[in-house]
Amino acid sequence: MSGYASAGGPVVFDPVTLPADDNVNPYTFCVELKGSQWFLQKGKMIAYYGSIDFNGIGHGRLDRLVRTSFHSPLHASDWVVAEGSGKMLLADRAFDVNSYDLDQGNLTVRAGNLIAFQPSLALKQSIVPGFLTLIGTGKFVAASNGPVVFMEPPIRVDPQALVGWADCPSPCHHYDHAYLTGVMGGLRAMTGIGGASGEEHQFEFTGAGTVLLQSSETLMAEPSTGAVPSEPGVPGGGAAGPMGSGTGASGVPRLPGQLGDLQRRFGL
Amino acid sequence: MSFREINSKMVEARLAPGQRLFSQRGAMLAYTGEVSFTPNLQSGQGGVMSMLGRRVAGEAAPLMTVEGSGTVLFGHGGHHVHVITLTGDTLYVEADRLLAFEGSLRQGTMFLGSQGGVMGLVRGQATGQGLFTTTLQGHGAVAVMAHGGVFELPITPQRPVHVDPQAYVAHHGEVRNKLSTALGWRDMVGRGSGEAFQLELSGHGTVYVQASEEKL
Numbered sequence: 001m002s003g004y005a006s007a008g009g010p011v012v013f014d015p016v017t018l019p020a021d022d023n024v025n026p027y028t029f030c031v032e033l034k035g036s037q038w039f040l041q042k043g044k045m046i047a048y049y050g051s052i053d054f055n056g057i058g059h060g061r062l063d064r065l066v067r068t069s070f071h072s073p074l075h076a077s078d079w080v081v082a083e084g085s086g087k088m089l090l091a092d093r094a095f096d097v098n099s100y101d102l103d104q105g106n107l108t109v110r111a112g113n114l115i116a117f118q119p120s121l122a123l124k125q126s127i128v129p130g131f132l133t134l135i136g137t138g139k140f141v142a143a144s145n146g147p148v149v150f151m152e153p154p155i156r157v158d159p160q161a162l163v164g165w166a167d168c169p170s171p172c173h174h175y176d177h178a179y180l181t182g183v184m185g186g187l188r189a190m191t192g193i194g195g196a197s198g199e200e201h202q203f204e205f206t207g208a209g210t211v212l213l214q215s216s217e218t219l220m221a222e223p224s225t226g227a228v229p230s231e232p233g234v235p236g237g238g239a240a241g242p243m244g245s246g247t248g249a250s251g252v253p254r255l256p257g258q259l260g261d262l263q264r265r266f267g268l
Numbered sequence: 269m270s271f272r273e274i275n276s277k278m279v280e281a282r283l284a285p286g287q288r289l290f291s292q293r294g295a296m297l298a299y300t301g302e303v304s305f306t307p308n309l310q311s312g313q314g315g316v317m318s319m320l321g322r323r324v325a326g327e328a329a330p331l332m333t334v335e336g337s338g339t340v341l342f343g344h345g346g347h348h349v350h351v352i353t354l355t356g357d358t359l360y361v362e363a364d365r366l367l368a369f370e371g372s373l374r375q376g377t378m379f380l381g382s383q384g385g386v387m388g389l390v391r392g393q394a395t396g397q398g399l400f401t402t403t404l405q406g407h408g409a410v411a412v413m414a415h416g417g418v419f420e421l422p423i424t425p426q427r428p429v430h431v432d433p434q435a436y437v438a439h440h441g442e443v444r445n446k447l448s449t450a451l452g453w454r455d456m457v458g459r460g461s462g463e464a465f466q467l468e469l470s471g472h473g474t475v476y477v478q479a480s481e482e483k484l
Contacts, residue, residue, distance in 0.1 A: 145346045146277035151298060161297035161343070176305070200305075202298075213298055215277035216346035 015049040018087045021099065021139060029090045029097045029141050031116065037083040039070070039123070040090065040116035050086015057081050070123055081119075090115055095143040102140070108133045108171075109142055109164035109212075116141045128171060131164070146215025153209055156202035161213050168209035176200040270409040271342075271351045271368065278343040279351060279411045281334075281368065289334040290375075291342055291368035301338020331366075342368050342411060347484065350418035350476065352410045354440065357473070361412055361438035363402040364484055370408035378403050412438055416480035428470035434481040441473015 018024065020032035031038055033052060045054070057070065057079055070079070082088060091097060092115055100107065108126050117123060117140035126133045134140055142148075144163050151157075156174050165171060205211050271279040281289055283303060293307060307330070334340060343349065349367055352359060360378065369375075377400050404410055412418070414437050421429050423443055430448065439445070448468045469475050 146343065147275045149274055149278060149341070151300075151341075155298055155300045157298040158294075158296055161341075211298075213278075213341065215275055215297070215343045 015087055023097065023099070024089065026096050027091055027094050029099060031088045031090060033082060033088060034085050037081055037119050038116055039079050039119060040082055041114065042078055042080055044090050044092055044115045045082070046089050046091045048086055048088040050084060052082050052084035052086050052088055054080045054082055090141055092143040095145055096147050097141060097143050098148055099139055099141045102134060103137050105166060106133060106135045107164055107166040110162065113142045113144060113163055114140065115143055144214035149213045149215065151211045151213060153205040153207055153211060155211055156204045157211060157213060159201065159203055162203055163212040163214045165205060165212060166210045168205045168207055168211065170206050172204050174202045174204035270353065270370070271411050273349065273351055274341070276348050276417065277346060278341055279349050279368070281340045281342065283334065283336055283338055283340060285337045288371035289368055290331045290371060291334055292344060292366060293330040293332045295342050295344040295367055297341040297343050299338055299340040301336065303334060303336035303338045303340055306333045344413060347413040347415060348417050349411050349413055352412060352438070352440070352476065354404065354410065355407055357440050358403050358405040359410060359438055359440040360401050360403055365412050365414070365437060366402070367411040367413045369404055369410040372408040373404045373406045373410065376403045376405065412476070413484060414478035415482045415484060416478050418476050418478055420474050420476050423469050423471060423473045423475055425471065428468055429475055431467045431469065431475060431477055432481060433465055433467050434483065435477050436467055437476040437478050439469060439473060439475040441471065443469050443471040443473040443475070445469045
């Protein structure tokens with residue numbers, strides 16, 4: 001981060017002093033394009049130098065690119081390809097922006113937090129709804145509210161504080177069973193007296209890997225990750241298996257943490 | 269045990285068995301180990317009477333008790349977090365600015381009218397503290413939230429500190445505060461400087477100021 005800083009004044013950048021593929025400040029990231037391509041989410045580019053073309057993907061000559069590195073064709077319209085040469089600045093509503101390098105790795109990130117990635121990475125929809133998985137080698141840029149903190153499993157994370165995870169094969173829900181059940185739990189649920197601690201439900205991660213946390217519970221706006229194929233066995237796919245997905249026999253959505261209706265418990 | 273600032277918006281607390289913490293509900297970001305979070309009906313310490321007191325005073329911020337053994341990360345709403353360590357003196361802070369505090373601290377409610385009578389009430393209205401404020405006393409650490417970064421200004425008898433009421437976060441020590449007004453005819457006709465009300469703190473202690481005039 002050179003630039004000719006006049007004493008105490010703001011740092012002035014020009015095309016030469018702008019960093020290449022690095023942060024300009026905690027809220028802005030600069031991407032250098034030399035005839036290469038980057039995927040970015042629509043509306044995250046704030047400025048650029050040079051000659052850069054921004055094309056919507058999913059049609060025409062970019063079809064091949066979608067086929068090789070973009071495996072969520074159903075929401076391809078949320079993304080654009082930047083190609084050309086020059087320097088491009090990315091930012092997202094003054095959230096903290098960070099780049100991450102993957103080396104033959106995988107990382108799953110909340111769909112709203114991902115800003116841009118290199119086409120050498122493959123983007124796929126995660127089985128977990130609302131998340132996207134990046135696989136391969138390359139660099140990507142993600143936003144977070146507050147700096148990102150890396151933690152090792154085993155850990156339990158507030159759903160709103162989760163940014164993503166790498167290499168953990170086992171993201172699962174954790175309910176505070178003692179709190180939700182029993183006489184006091186029932187009383188609380190019926191009367192509302194006592195209130196909720198807001199922490200009866202977390203995401204739990206075990207095994208080897210890394211979990212990415214943001215420092216606050218403010219979420220990004222959640223873009224659609226695209227519909228998943230409507231097939232039996234696909235979570236959120238609509239076509240429910242014989243046991244139904246999330247809704248009881250009466251069709252009423254189940255509350256989080258509810259154990260299941262009586263019919264199911266008695267095997268009726 | 270105390271709080272460790274991981275970054276400007278997140279603190280880490282280490283819990284050992286037998287220790288307890290109070291924290292704002294929903295402010296836990298992540299934890300390792302076996303930790304339980306129980307909503308706190310009384311929104312703090314003390315019995316039913318202190319709960320009623322807090323309800324009446326409007327200082328009943330929803331709190332939860334954190335117990336067990338492990339590491340807990342706290343953060344809330346993207347606000348900046350500042351850790352204050354108390355060594356026997358009293359911290360005056362609004363209840364909704366409390367992110368977390370150690371169970372070794374004694375929590376209380378103070379009527380602002382008891383500090384300067386009617387002017388105390390006027391001051392409470394101007395600072396947004398209302399008629400009551402929360403006190404924490406004893407030995408331990410407190411994590412308070414602020415909009416924008418927090419800095420501390422020492423108060424000495426020779427140097428009283430003037431603070432914009434909206435930027436005031438908390439103070440501790442033997443501090444007298446009074447609202448100084450600089451109202452003139454310009455304020456009456458709507459051409460004031462916008463700084464007509466200031467909080468003047470004098471005595472021995474520290475005042476914590478946020479770098480923003482936005483309330484939480």
